[in-house]
Amino acid sequence: MTVSDAIVKLLLEGGGTPHDDEHFIKVWGYAHAIGMSEGLPERVQLSLEYAAVVHDIACPSLRKETGRCDARLQEERGGAMAVEFFRGSGLPPDLVERIVFLVSHHHTYEGVSGMDWRILIEADCIANAVEQGLALPEAALMYERHFRTRTGRAVMRA
16 A cells, blocks of 8 residues: 555545544644654655554544544543554554554653654644634643644744
């Protein structure tokens, strides 16, 4: 399964709203651009991009069950859903394991290890800031707390 295949599969089978679809496409686009600009090794770029596609995979079912999409519940449920999503994909098990880890930690901002995790957080923050129309004070706080890559910081400042 290519990243493009994963995108199409999630669009067709993910059960998300148009906002959900637009959000994951934005996050994937930012993640792709930041990762490529930062010169990530191919395997790290792949884990980043696949995780960006499915990072909010739990949101549609959570909204149906609870009426909201709580960050903690996204992390708790998203990993298992990502495992199921990639079952039979032909991706190496260690790559799927890393994708699942990233999905299960994309709202965990402490102890970030790995550029794929760092950039996934940055890409999600940029998409959220754009979608929410964050004013400068909130955007500046997000920038200081979460942005470490040269490219992510430049994009967030733009």
